[in-house]
Amino acid sequence: MADKKAQLIIEGKDPIELPIYEGTLGPDVIDVTSLTAQGYFTYDPGFVSTAATESKITFIDGGKGQLLHRGYPIEDLAEKSDYLETCYLLLYGELPTSEEKEEFVAMIMRHTMVHEQIHQFFHGFRRDSHPMAVMVGVVGALAAFYHDSLDITNQRHREITAHRLISKMPTLAAMVYKYSIGQPFVYPRNDLNYAENFLYMMFSTPCEEYTPNPVLAKAMDRVFLLHADHEQNASTSTVRLAGSSGANPFACISSGIAALWGPAHGGANEAVLNMLEEIGDESRIEEFIERAKDKNDPFRLMGFGHRVYKNYDPRAKVMKEHCDQVLAELGLGNDPLLKIAMKLEKIALEDEYFIEKKLYPNVDFYSGIILKAIGIPVEMFTVIFALGRTPGWIAHWKEMIGGSYRIGRPRQLYTGHTARTYPDK
Numbered sequence: 001m002a003d004k005k006a007q008l009i010i011e012g013k014d015p016i017e018l019p020i021y022e023g024t025l026g027p028d029v030i031d032v033t034s035l036t037a038q039g040y041f042t043y044d045p046g047f048v049s050t051a052a053t054e055s056k057i058t059f060i061d062g063g064k065g066q067l068l069h070r071g072y073p074i075e076d077l078a079e080k081s082d083y084l085e086t087c088y089l090l091l092y093g094e095l096p097t098s099e100e101k102e103e104f105v106a107m108i109m110r111h112t113m114v115h116e117q118i119h120q121f122f123h124g125f126r127r128d129s130h131p132m133a134v135m136v137g138v139v140g141a142l143a144a145f146y147h148d149s150l151d152i153t154n155q156r157h158r159e160i161t162a163h164r165l166i167s168k169m170p171t172l173a174a175m176v177y178k179y180s181i182g183q184p185f186v187y188p189r190n191d192l193n194y195a196e197n198f199l200y201m202m203f204s205t206p207c208e209e210y211t212p213n214p215v216l217a218k219a220m221d222r223v224f225l226l227h228a229d230h231e232q233n234a235s236t237s238t239v240r241l242a243g244s245s246g247a248n249p250f251a252c253i254s255s256g257i258a259a260l261w262g263p264a265h266g267g268a269n270e271a272v273l274n275m276l277e278e279i280g281d282e283s284r285i286e287e288f289i290e291r292a293k294d295k296n297d298p299f300r301l302m303g304f305g306h307r308v309y310k311n312y313d314p315r316a317k318v319m320k321e322h323c324d325q326v327l328a329e330l331g332l333g334n335d336p337l338l339k340i341a342m343k344l345e346k347i348a349l350e351d352e353y354f355i356e357k358k359l360y361p362n363v364d365f366y367s368g369i370i371l372k373a374i375g376i377p378v379e380m381f382t383v384i385f386a387l388g389r390t391p392g393w394i395a396h397w398k399e400m401i402g403g404s405y406r407i408g409r410p411r412q413l414y415t416g417h418t419a420r421t422y423p424d425k
Helices: 033-038 074-080 083-092 098-110 116-122 131-144 155-181 194-203 214-226 234-243 249-260 268-279 282-293 314-330 336-350 352-356 363-374 378-401
Strands: 004-008 016-021 058-061 066-069
Touching: 016 033, 066 074, 066 083, 066 314, 074 214, 074 314, 083 098, 083 155, 083 194, 083 214, 083 378, 098 155, 098 194, 116 131, 116 155, 131 155, 131 249, 131 378, 155 194, 155 249, 155 378, 194 214, 214 314, 214 363, 214 378, 234 249, 234 378, 249 378, 268 282, 268 336, 268 363, 268 378, 282 336, 314 363, 336 352, 336 363, 363 378
Parallel strands: none
Antiparallel strands: 004 016, 058 066
């Protein structure tokens, strides 16, 4: 029930009463669904002022720099939890008991292999295809292999699909990389943990033994965890919109990957590395800092500030800690690009211009540096993002399908021609 009501007054019309709903956190929401019957739509490009759904999964307060998953601060999860436990939390709403976690982890790690015919599916792509193009295709193609769990009205089918996607995304991501460099696919090893297994499939070869570095594996786990969900962003909204039509979950997640591919969304950490390449040398940093401050210069420092967070990105502090650990572990203090990155970070944290405008280094800045240091090529960065974001997408899809929903149908403000007569010839 609505706690309050708003009145919309349109000249020459009776006032229209609109219910106001209060969430547990965040601003109140005015329910405008009744406007359609009155002959009106609201106009909100980008839906930045529209709540298209009700959700219990994730909450962001950009002003406070707060990110909560099911009520738990992201900092606490990054310190005390791990990626698969966070997956469980997002999917089921509560942290697992030790027994539940053990069972969940075993379930995920038992299903890491993909159907052998998927290996052949890869060969339909050019070797130089962008990894995200391949990822969109192979994830969508999973629906052709798992007909036994495509009934979205069946709760057990939804569970099986959720587990399969979380299990197989690292395998598919590693296969995308191996295919691009012409190396053989590496089968998963279920005796390793989730992040270790991913690194093993990415970097091992049949020629020699490979043991995942625990420092790198932990950093990789935190990269996944810190990207696991971020509320109603473009890709999550795409998954929900696709799901509202009744599309199968593999198709829905594939649509989310396609949305994430956009440089304004998932390409931010890739843009950080491209920016560092553009700067090229420490001696040019001041030049680019001045260009960033010039409103008339199109150059922008990538990886600083955030559209949502008007304060420090709460994920960035955690990512910085692991960034420092990875660079120390690998002895990369003299890498030219990483030296540029560290100097940029220092300037951003001390320069009054950046402090005043709250242009702090964000999670993309540090995750890009970590991924480069680990040896993951820039074109794979968004694939890693998609891998980490998978449980968030699935959680939102499950929440929607498990509740009451309508097919999405945004309206428009039409400004084209009125009806015209086709001319005689």
